[in-house]
Amino acid sequence: MPKCLSARLPWFEEMTPEEILGQLKQKIGDAITQSEVKGIEVRLTVKPEQSWEVCRLVRDIGFEYLNCISGADWMTHLEVVYDLSSLQHLNKVHLRVPVDRDNSVVRTVTDIWRGANWHERECYDLFGVRFDGHPDLRRILLPEDWVGYPLRKDYTDERLVPYTEYGMEEKLAKAEGEKAAPKDAKSLQPPAPAKPATA
C-alpha cells in the first residue's frame, strides 16, 4: 500500500498556472479555443471533439482529482464544465466544453476518472447531455420515466409553479382587489407574517 500518492503519480513540479497553460497549449493547442488564467486557476474552453484528449492530458500532467462535472445552459449552447484539481498543489483547471443544444454529445471521461460516472449521469439527467461511451447512462436523480431535462432554461412543466418575489402575491391581490372588489379584498388577504426579529 503506497503511503503517499506521489509514488504512483508523475511528480508534478510546482508550476505557475501560466506555465501549465503554456504546456497545455504547446501539446494540444489546437483544441483550446479560449484560455485565461485567474488566480491559481487555469480556465480553458475546449472543442467538444477533443475534450477527452484534453482531459487525459490534464490528468497526466498532475490534475488527478476530478472535483466536479457540471452542466450549464447558455441558451445558445450547452456547456459541460470540468473542475479539476490536484492533491499535491493548489492549482486548478476549469475546463469548459461547449456542446450543441440539439445534438449534445461529449465523449465520456469515465475511463479517465471512474468517479465521473455519476457526475455524467447527473449531467445527462438534468441537461440531456449524452456522454458517448458511458457504461451506464441512465437518469439518476429523477425517475426513469421523466420527460425533459429540467435544468435547461427552456424547460417547462405544467406542474412548475412560477416563483414570485416575497410579498408579490399580496401586492398582486391588493392591486386586483382594489380594482375589482375593494370591499372583499381584506378578507382574502392572508394575515401579514410577523416580521422576523433582527439583531
Added chain:
Amino acid sequence: MIPLSHYLILGGIIFSLGVFGALTRRNAIAILMSIELMLNGVNLNFIAFARYLPQTMLQGQVFAIFVITVAAAEAVVGLAIVLGLYRNFKTVNVDEINLMKW
C-alpha cells in the same frame, strides 16, 4: 400391555410406505427421505423387540443406535451425492439422470 404385533405392524406399514416412496418418487432427495422412513420402521421393530424380549439384554436398542448412526452417515453421503448429481445434470429427478443407461 400393547401387543407386540401392533408395533410390528406399524413398523411394517412405515417400512412399506418408505419402499413405495423410494420406488416411485422422482426427486432424489424425496427418495432419501423415504429411505429414512424405512430405517425408522426397522428401528421401531428393533426397539419393540428390545422391550418385549428383555432376555436379549436390550440388544435391539443397541442395534437401533447403530442404525441411527448408519442412517446419519447415509444421509450425509447420500445428500452429497445428490448435490453432485445436481451439479452435473442440473436436476435431481432420478428418471432424467441416465448416466449408467446406454
Added chain:
Amino acid sequence: MAADYAYVGFFLVVGVLFVILNIEVLSRIIRPHNPNPQKLTTYECGEEPIGIGWIRFHVRYYLYALVYIVFAVETVFLFPWAIVFRELGMFAFLEMMVFIGILLVGLAYAWKKGALEWA
C-alpha cells in the same frame, strides 16, 4: 418412566393450544381484518419483490450441517459413556479416546479442506 413423558406430551400439546388460543381465538375476536393486495405483498424494503424468496442457497450451509451431524452422532455415544465410564475404568476411557481421536481426525480434515471456512 413412560408416565413421566405423558407430561412432556401434555406440555407440548398445551403449548400449541396456547398459541392457537391466542392467535386464532382471542386475537381473532378483537383484531381488525381487512387485508388488501398491497398489504399482503412480501416485504422487500418497500419495493416490488424481485423474484420469489425461495432461492437456492450456497453449499457452505450444507457443509456445516454435515459436520454437525457427524458430531451429533458422536454425542449420542458420549452420553451413555459419560454416565458409566467411571465404573468401567481406564479401558472405557481409552476406548472413547480412540473414538474421539478418529473423529478429531475428521475435524482436522474438514478444517484443512476448508469445510469450516465461510469463504
Added chain:
Amino acid sequence: MMTFASLVERFYAAMAAWGIPWIVPTLIVMVIVVSVVLAYISVAAMFMIWWERKISAHIQVRYGPMRVGGWHGWAQSIADGIKLLLKEDLIPAGADKVVFVLAPMVVFGATVAAYVTIPWAPGLIVRDLNIGILYMVSISSLVVVGIIMAGWSSNNKYATLGALRSAAQAVSYEVPLVLSLLGPVMIAGTMSMGKLVEAQSGRWFGVLPGWFVFPQIVAFLIYFTCALAECNRLPFDIPEAESELVAGFHVEYSGMRFAMFFLAEYANMFVVSAIATTVFLGGWHGPWIPLPGLPREVAHGLFGLVWFQVKCYFLIFVMMWLRWTLARLRVDQLMAFAWKVLLPISFANLIVTGLVLVLGKQALLYVGGIAILLLAAILLAARPAARTVRVGERT
C-alpha cells in the same frame, strides 16, 4: 411433610377414597401444573421484556418506559401485549400458509415442553426425567426447526436468509454446547436434572460450594457462549440482525403470531439460564435458615426456589448486559468461532475431565480446568488476531 409432592399424594389419596378413577386426579394435576408453568412463562417473559428495556435504558443513560402503569412503567409489557393482540394479522399472499401457521406453534410448544424438567426447588420439579439434560438439548433443537419453518414459509429473502443463518448457527453451536454439558454429567454420573443438583450439594475443599462451575469453569464459559448463540442473543443475533436482515426469520409475522415468537425467545432465555443454573451453579443450593413456624422441608424449599430464581435471573441479566454492550459478529466469524475455537477447547475439557476422573484425583479437576483456561487464553491471544491499532497510534 408438607412438600409439594406430598400434597399431590394426598390429593390422589383423597380422590381414590372418593372412588374416582385415577385418570381424573391425574388430569387435574396435569392441568394445574401446566397452567402454573404457562402462567409463569407468560409473566416471566413479560417481566424480562420490561426488565431488558429498563436495563438497556439505564446502560444508555436514559430511563426507558416510565409512563404505563405508574412505577417505572411496570405495565409496559402488558400494554405491548394488548397492542399486539389488537394488531391485524397478515399472512403474505406468497407464503406457504400451512407451514407459516405451524411455525410459531412448533417454537412455542417446544419451549414450553422444555420447562418439564427444570428443578425449581428441592422436590419441586414437574418431572425429573432420567435423561434430563439430553432431553433439554434435543427439545431445543425443535425450536430451530420451527425457526427454519418460519423463515422458509414466509417466501421472503430476508426471512429465508435469516432462517438459514439461524440453522447454520444453531447446528454449529450445538456441538460445543453438548460437549460442555458432558463434563458435569461425567462428574455426577447422571443426566437427571434433579440428581445433578443434588450432586452439587457438597463442598470443594470444604470451602467452596460444590457447584460444578468451579471445576468446570471452561465448560461453563463455553456453555454460556453457546447458550447466547442458541437464543440468538447479541453478539450472536445474526439470524435476526435488524440492521442487515431487517428482522430475519420473523420479518413477515405480525400481531399475535410475532408475539408468540417474542414470548418464546424470552422463555427460551430462561430455559438456557435454568440449565446453566442447574448444571453449573448448583441449582437451588444456597445458604438457608429454617424459618420459625415452618417445617424444615418447606423452608428449605422456599429458599431453594428463591436461590434458583436469583441465579437464573442473574444469568439473564448478564445476557442482557452483553447485548447492550457488544457489537454483532459477522456470520463467517461466528462459524469460525464455534468450530475452530469452542469445539477444540470443549474437547480438551472433556478429555482432561475424563482423565482426572478415571485417575480418581478430583482435586486435579481444578488444575486441569485452569490449565485449559490458560491454554485457551494463550491460543486465543496468539492467533493471528486482527491488528489492533490503538487510538493515538499514527501511521
Added chain:
Amino acid sequence: MDRPIPIGTTVVMERTGETMEEMYVNMGPQHPSTHGVLRLMLKLDGEYIIDCIPYIGYLHRCHEKIGENRNYTQIIPYTDRLDYLASMSMNFGYVLAVERLMGQKIPERAEYMRVILAELQRIASHLIWLGTFGLDLGNFTIFMYCFREREMILDLFESVTGQRLNYSFYRIGGMPMDFPETFLTDCQVFLTWFKPRLPEYDAIMTDNILFQKRVQGVGISPPQVAVDYGLSGPMLRACGIKWDLRRNDPYSIYDRFEFDIPVFDTCDVWARYMVRRKEMEESVKIVEQALAQLPPGEVMAKMPKTIKPPAGQIYSRAESPRGEIGFYIISDGSPKPYRYKVRSPAYVNLSALPEMLKGCLVADCVAVLGSVDIVLGEVDR
C-alpha cells in the same frame, strides 16, 4: 487486510455453473440501515455480494433548480437542507462561495464565529455518524451516548441561532448576530465534559475486539481507487492521503490554528472509523484555540441591500464533515445565480460504494455503507 478478499465469486460461479444461482435483494428504501431512502440492489451469491447497484433520487428536491429562482440570500435556508446533519458546514461552504465570487472580506470576529460553529458542527456530525455506525453493527448503546453529547451541541447552537437543526445562520458578508453572552462559558463547559467522553467511546467501540473484527479489512478502497472516484474527506484520509481543505486549500482562518490531519492507511472501514474518531479530537482543539483567540468587533460587513455579485463563475470548495462540499455558481450580475450547482461529498463518496462492496458479505454491506457516512439530503439534493 488480514482477511483475503474472496476472489471474485463470479469466477466460482462460472466454474460450477448454475449451482450457485445469484439472487437479487433490495436493500432499501425501507431498510433500517440505509440511513434514509437509499435503495441498493444487491446481487448475492449466498451471503456474498457480487454486485451492488445504488438507486438514489428518492429525496430529490430540485435544489439546483430552486436555487436558480432565488436570490443569493434566499438560498441559504435551502443549503441547510442539503446535509441536515451539518447545516452549519453547508451554510459555510455556500456563503464562502458567494463571498469569493464577490471578493468580499468579512470581519475577524465573524470568521472566528464561523470556525467555532463549523467545528462544533463537525463534532456533532461525527457523533451522529458514530452512533448510527454502532447501530449498524448491532451496538445500540453507543448511539445513545453519542446522542447525549450531540444534544449538548444542539443546545449550544440553539442558544446562538434559535434553531436546533436548520440554522441558516451564516450570511453573505458575516454573521447576523453575535454570540449570546453565555455562549463562551457554555462552550467551555461542553468541551470539558466532552473530552473525557471520547475514551468512553473507545472503551465501547474502538477497543472492542468484536468491533475490530467487524471493521478491519472490510470495504477496502485503495488510494488509487479513492482518487479515481474523487472521494473526499475522511474517506480519502482513510486511504493514507493527507488531504484536508482546511489545511491544503486554507479558507477562512483555518491557517491560524494548530491541528492535525488524522490519516490512516488501511483503506478499510476501520481506517474511516479511526479518522473520524480522531477528527473529533482535532475539532475540539480548533474550537478551544478559536475561543481563546476570539477578537471583539463587528460581525457583519457592510453589505449592499441586494447582493449582486459581478458576472463570472466560481467553483468554491470547503471541507464539510463528509468531505469536499463544492459550490459552482455562475453569476450574470443579477440578484439570482444564473447557474447554481452543488458538488456534494456524499454523492461522490457513494458512487464508489459498489467498488468497495464487491466480494463482501451482506453483513459487511451495512458496515461499509455506514462508513461512507451518507446523508441522503445531500446525495439527492
Added chain:
Amino acid sequence: MTLKLGIFYFLAAFTVWAAAVVVLGKNIVRAAVALIFGFCGMAALYVLLDAEFLAAVQVLIYVGGITILLLFAIMLTSRIGATTARVVNDQVILSAMAAVGLLVGLIYASTSGIPAMSGPPRLPETTPFLGRALLTTYALPFEAVSVLLLAAMVGAIILARKE
C-alpha cells in the same frame, strides 16, 4: 391399559399420516416438514416402548440434524417456486403392488409368526445399560462406527466441495 392403547393408536395414526405425506406429498419442503412430525411421532412411540434415550437421540439426530440437512439440500437443488407436474415416476402401479405385497407379508409375519409376548412391566433405566453394552460387548462395532463417521464425513466433504 386402554389409555395407553389409545395413545398408541393416536401416535400410530399420526406417524403413518406424516409418513404418507412424505411419500405422496407434492411439495418437497412440506414433505420434509411432515418428515419432522413423523420423526417426532416415532420418538413418542419409542417412549411408549421405554426407550427414552433413543427417543431423545431420535429427536436430536433426525429432527435436529438430518431434516435440517435435508432442508438445506432441498434449498440447494430445487426450484421450489416452480410447481412440478409430476412427483412420481412411471412405475407407480408396479411399486404400489410391490409395497402392498411387502406390507401383507410383513403383517402376516408379525401376526402369525411370533408368539404372543409380554415384556416386564417396566424396563430399568436404559442409558447406563446402553453405555455398558457399547463399551464392552459392542466395543468393536463402537469403534467401527467412528471410522464409518469419519469416512462419511470425508466422502461427503469431497463430494460436496468438488472444485
